[in-house]
Every structure is written in structure tokens, then in C-alpha cells.
Amino acid sequence: MTGHGYREEAHPHPEASRCPLCGQDNQCALLQGKQVEACWCWKASIPKGLLERISDPLRGRACVCPSCVQLYRKEQWQPSMVSRPGRKEDAEAIDAFRLLQAYADNVRVTIGASAAAVIVMQHGRVLHEAYTGTHGPESGARRVDAQSRFNVGSARKSYLGLVIAWAIHDGLIGSLDDPVSAYTPEHQDADLLYGTTIRHLLTHTHGLNRSGGRDFAPGASWSYNNFGVNLLIELAGRLYRKPFVHILEERIFRPCGFTATGWEKRRLEDLVWLDESYPDDEGKSANLFVSARELASWGQLYLQGGVYEGARVVPASVIRQAISVATPEGLDLSWPRNGYFWQVQEQPCVRTELGDELPAGSFQMLGITGCAVLVIPELEIVAVRMYNQTGGNPEGYSYLEDIRGFGNLVQRAVKAREA
Numbered sequence: 151m152t153g154h155g156y157r158e159e160a161h162p163h164p165e166a167s168r169c170p171l172c173g174q175d176n177q178c179a180l181l182q183g184k185q186v187e188a189c190w191c192w193k194a195s196i197p198k199g200l201l202e203r204i205s206d207p208l209r210g211r212a213c214v215c216p217s218c219v220q221l222y223r224k225e226q227w228q229p230s231m232v233s234r235p236g237r238k239e240d241a242e243a244i245d246a247f248r249l250l251q252a253y254a255d256n257v258r259v260t261i262g263a264s265a266a267a268v269i270v271m272q273h274g275r276v277l278h279e280a281y282t283g284t285h286g287p288e289s290g291a292r293r294v295d296a297q298s299r300f301n302v303g304s305a306r307k308s309y310l311g312l313v314i315a316w317a318i319h320d321g322l323i324g325s326l327d328d329p330v331s332a333y334t335p336e337h338q339d340a341d342l343l344y345g346t347t348i349r350h351l352l353t354h355t356h357g358l359n360r361s362g363g364r365d366f367a368p369g370a371s372w373s374y375n376n377f378g379v380n381l382l383i384e385l386a387g388r389l390y391r392k393p394f395v396h397i398l399e400e401r402i403f404r405p406c407g408f409t410a411t412g413w414e415k416r417r418l419e420d421l422v423w424l425d426e427s428y429p430d431d432e433g434k435s436a437n438l439f440v441s442a443r444e445l446a447s448w449g450q451l452y453l454q455g456g457v458y459e460g461a462r463v464v465p466a467s468v469i470r471q472a473i474s475v476a477t478p479e480g481l482d483l484s485w486p487r488n489g490y491f492w493q494v495q496e497q498p499c500v501r502t503e504l505g506d507e508l509p510a511g512s513f514q515m516l517g518i519t520g521c522a523v524l525v526i527p528e529l530e531i532v533a534v535r536m537y538n539q540t541g542g543n544p545e546g547y548s549y550l551e552d553i554r555g556f557g558n559l560v561q562r563a564v565k566a567r568e569a
Contacts, residue, residue, distance in 0.1 A: 169215035170208035171200075176215040190216055195407045197222055198460030223407075227276055227296070227443060243567035247278045250559045254535055255282060257556075260547055261520060265294045265422050267442035267536040272529065272564055274450065281442075285422045285538075292419070299410055299439040300422045300536040303517025306413075306438035307379055308448070308472075311352060311490030312464070313386050313394040315472040316401070319465055322389040323348060326476060333385050351378035353477045353488040369478040372485035372501075379491075383434055393432035406451070406458045410441035422538045424519070436518075442536050449523045449532035452513075473513050473525075489513060503550060505557035516553055524557050533560040 169176040179189035186192060191213060200214060200222040251268060258266040264287045270278040284291035285298065292298075317323045323333070326349040331340050333348075339362065346368045350356035357366040358377045365373055386394035395413055403411055414421060414437055415428040421439050428437040440448070447458070452473060456464030472490040486493050486502045492513040498506040503516050509528040516522040520537030535556060543549055 165208075166212045168212060169218055170204045170212045171214055171218045174215050174217065176213040178213045189213075195405050195459050195461060195463075219407075227279065243563070243569070246559075246563035246566035250278070250556075250563045251280055253555065253559055254280075257520070257552055258283060258537060260544060261537060261539045262541050262544070263520060263537040263539045264291070265298065265300070265536070265538045267294060267298065267300070267534070269442050269446045269532075269534045270560055270563065271446055271450065271532045272567075274454075274530075277564065277567060279442075294422070296443055297410070297420050297441060298422055298536075299414075299418075299420050299441050300445075300521050300538060301424050301436070301517075301519050302438055302440050302445065302521040302536075303436055303519045305440075305445070305515040305517040305521055305523060306433075306436060307491040308515045308523070309398055309438065310379065310382060310386065310394060310433070311492065312402075312468065312472050313390075313397050314348070314352065314382060315468045315490050316397065316464075317386065317389050318471065319468050326352070330381060330385070333388065334381070348382075349476055349478060351382050352490050354378065355478055355481060369481065372477075372481065380434075393434075395431075395433040402451075402463060405461070405463050406447070408444050408447065410444045411448070412439065413437050414439050422536075424538060424540055440521075442534050445521070445523050445536070446532050446534045449525045449534065453525050453527060453530065453532055491515065501550070503553045505554040505561070507558040507561055512557075514553075514557065516549075522553060522556070524560060526561060529561065529564060531560065531564055533557070 167175060167178060167181050177190055180186060196214065196219060200219060204214070254266060254268045263283070265283040265285055267281045268278065269276065281294040281296065281298065283294050285294065314323070318326070327347045330346045330348060330351060331343045342358070342362070342364060346356050346358070350368045354372050354374050355369050356378045357364050357368055357370065357373065359365050360375055360377055383394060390397055402408065413431040413433055413435070415431040417423050428435045431437065451458050451463065452469055455466045456462060456469040473492055473494060474489055475487045475494050475496055476489055477487045484500050486499065487496045488494060492515055493503050495502070495504045495508050495510050495512040497510065498504070504512055504514055508526060511528060512524070512526045514522060514524040518539070520535070520539040522535050524533045525531070
């Protein structure tokens, strides 16, 4: 347990049960005669910056406590935008973020959403964070706050994509260009799947449709639907012999302390519920609920190449693979380019969801509810927006123009702050 501020000794320090930062009980299971696996810190991620606050005489002699970990994380979410009176540049930066927020608020009204959240981070620090509206349109509905968890719709596919990248790293999948049929040998529609590869499923170029037919030959065009997604959910479960969400929980959610991320089938107080019913909570349905802060942390995990709060969580090669363009060569340039479901900026095109001002290498996921996570590696930006849209798009509204506009405004606001 050296990473948590305490080293196991034959004769523990007299103050080993006290947090070296606040002096309170650190709830160490080892000192209670239990196994290390029973300790709260075994499944938690202890920020490196917090451990650095321990004074030298106490370092390595006692664990920090859960309360200090929570307080430290809360500190990290305090927006760092500070206005210094008289500086024109600061006024312009604040105005740019106000414009971004006004845009987000206007979109919320336009699409008929009752709830919204916006977070913008750069270099791991929060520049802007805002919550507006309520969990539902009914009178007395809970107001949106940092604990509110939104249904992120298709943004869930970025989580599945990471598991597929990990399966390749683990040697469970040989190559992106392996035929899907090699991993689903008993699939009844082997003829339908002929020529379809893992790459095609991840990049929406498989050509399979919701009716179980085929619209085009694998790799010949691009069409967004969940047929390929469902095949990969089935495939991941087969390879790991457990639902893919268990892999996420074991390898990411628990180590990172993500307690506001998960598939839910029952209505809870912190959920921005959509009045839908879900058959399971193991990843087969579009019922991933995430707080705005943890969706931003998800983006930050990618931005930092698999490192979270100073600790390696995901192999760097897995992250690189997931956000590298995997779209088959030769696809018409008007179609989006995808990594492992992420849309990735190569060059602006007419059908992409990424703003035309965003640099190459930027990547983004968007869900049907309006939720999105955007990462701009060149500027070390992570941005999140959350909505609870349930109806169709109103007349005159273009979701492509909307999400592109959001990304462009995020970048402009951050650049205004840097000026």
C-alpha cells in the first residue's frame, strides 16, 4: 500500500490509524486485522498531488483518509478562471465563456431539454463549469447540479470501443481486419457477415442495417446504426466471458474512483431520468448514466494517454489505438473518420460532427440526448456538454451545425483566455 501513503510494517507507527493530513481515523483495514483487499483504498485512486502534501516525518507511515481524498478532488473541480480588473484580455476571455454558456442555454431551450451542464478544462484544470435547469419538466423537479447523472446515449460506445482496443492488446482479437465471423462462429447469418471485419463494425462502415439486411458492401460507405454495436457487445462478452461493463468496472471505474458512471435500470435520485425502461444494467442497452464531471474525467483519461491522477490505468497503446483513425482507406472524403467509434478530425468534411476550426487529431463522441465529450489534444482541452433531449429535432434545427458550433466556441473561448 505504499502508493496510498502507508507502508506495511511489522510494528506499525503509533499514529498509523490517523490520517497524516487531518488526524482523523483513516479507516485502514490492515490495522483492523483484515485483508488488504477489504480496505477502502484498495479500490480507490489516491491522487498523487494529495500524497505530496504529507509532511516528510509522516510520509510512508500512515494512510490518508477517505474524507481528505474527497476534499482534494473537490478542490480540483474549482474553476480557475479569475478576472483581474483592468485587463482587457481577461474581460474578453470571460465574455467568450459567457457566449459559450449562452449558446448552450439557447440549445437547451431549442431542443426541448429541461437539464443542461457544461464543463471546459485545459491542462487538467477547470476553466468553466455550469449547471442549468431541472431533472425534468414537472413542477418540483430536482435542480441540476454536479451530482446529476445524464443518460449519455451513444457516447456509451466510446466505453465499448476501449474494451475492444483492450481485447486486441490482450491478444483476444488478432487484428482489426479479422472477419467478424471468426469470433461469432455459430452466428446464424454467416453469409450476411461475409467480408465484414472488426474495423467495419467500429467505424460504421459495415453496411448492415437494423432489419438484418445489407445496404452496401463492407467498407463501401458509412451508415450510423446500432447493428454493429450490438455485435461488438456480444463479441466482447464472448471473449472475456463476462459483460464488457465488468471489464470497465474492474480496470477503470474502480481504480479511478468513478462512482457516478454506470449502466442503470432503476430510477435513482441523481439520475436525469428519461421515463424509459431498460432490460438490464450490463451494457446491452442505451442506459449509461454519467455525471458531467466524470464524463470530463473520461475525456481527460484519453487526453493523458491512459494516466489518471498520476497513475497509469490504461496502457498507452490501447488509448492510441482507440483514437487513431480506423476508417477503411478509400472511403469517400465526405464521410466522417472514426477511431473506435470516436469521430476523429483528419480534415473538416460535410458530414462530420467536429467543428471546422478544430485541429487535426481532435476527437469527439455525441449521444442522441445531446450529451457530448470533446477532446482537443493540441490545446489540451476537454469539453463536455450534457442535455436530456427526448423528442425529435425541431424544424430548422441542425444537430450537425449545433455540435460543430459548440466545439468551435469551446476552442475560441480557451484561446481568448490564453491571449
